[in-house]
Amino acid sequence: MTAETLTAVVTGAASGIGQALAEALHARGARLVLADVNADALSTTAARLGATGVVTDVSDPAAMHTLAAQAPQARLVCLNAGVVGPSLGAPWEVPPEEWDRVFAVNVSGVVNGLRAFVPQLLAARAPAHVLITASLAGLAVFPGGGAYGPSKHAVTAVAQHAAMALADTPVRVSMICPALVATGMSPEGIAPALVADDALRAVDNGVFAVVPAEWQAAVATQVDEIVSGRQPTPPAPWPAG
Template sequence: MTAVITGAAGGIGLALAEALHARGEQLLLTDIDDTALAEVAARLGATAVPADVADPGAMAALAERAPEARLVCLNAGILGQSLGAPWEVPAEDWDRVFAVNVAGVVNGLRAFVPRLLAAGEPARVLITASLAGLAVFPGGGAYGPAKHAVTALATHAAMALADTPVRVTMLCPALVATGISAEGVPPSEVAAEALRAMDEGRFTVTPPEWHGAVVRQAGQRVAGEVPGVPGPVLD
């Protein structure tokens, strides 16, 4: 079986690649950073296919390279250059963040899911969203809105695939120590929990200490209240 990982040259994608390599999986890795990708692939004995997930043709070509894929990790994502309020974010930043974070997932689903369904075998799709796709935080530019779209895509996909052998898991971590954030939990912990969730058939993976904040903010919206800034509940 082959596992495909987008955004595999660093962060969560790299951690997923390392964890799956340790499980003995064959890997097909892609990233827009071809130099870093080549180094990772060489170290893990993986196949490297540099690609921009925002390009539908590139994702279709990637799927053609992995006919045996039964695990597809749609992980690639970017933060964006501007982290201000919506009206402060330049148009080009909105376009690029949505092209990678949202269209990248759509392109991956379009390229791989029909092939997974045609195979008629158990398969998994892991979609990396974010806690910022479940709760709204002040600032963050286009990243949060894009990740909210990703959580909707993942939920829609899971519903559409409910009666098939293909299962979807949505990864919604809080801060992770990656290229996007200097602070946070190690990517290896996030990857391990994501694989555990897939093994157990869980849909959403997000830190327990944030569950209450997500529910409270949703309740505020339903009640018509002005939303407050969410925060974790720590032991």
């Protein structure tokens, strides 16, 4: 995908991974259409990067269609917006309204993005890419975590479904599944810029999923526990070194 002619859309672009993706794409010379629900932060980021900013609630299907109408030439769509939610306990400890909000942003935000953008990407009959921000928590189940982990499991399923459905078209799908990232969601973790670099490398190389190497065995172990009928156990990364 040539950066000189690339128009890219990034949701959740005013902070965290989304902002890092926008910065990395700007450095490549891409034309940017950035979306976020935070109008002030979006305006600041868009002005700094010379981008078009569109205030967007990704949980609103109409808002996502409006965003798509602002970027008819988009060839890369980064569906990145997400929230954690304040409750990090067991499923029954999370209030109903929190389940609704987390799933509305994290899952419906991706589905609304696919519904808004994929038809126009297909209509263009040219190579294009959808990049979905999932999470390690969407591949491995951790104790607690509230609604976030289950929502990201749904996101990884949607990403796989979309990739299969688009297999015989010019539109490709990639998803990134980072562990802890130092964003507004977490004070700890790796720098968002590193995640953005890995994500765009996956787009460049046509890679479907990016999973941290130190967690890959843990993901496989949990799948093995399921298919063998064993009780699930908390995942752990490979030891450093």
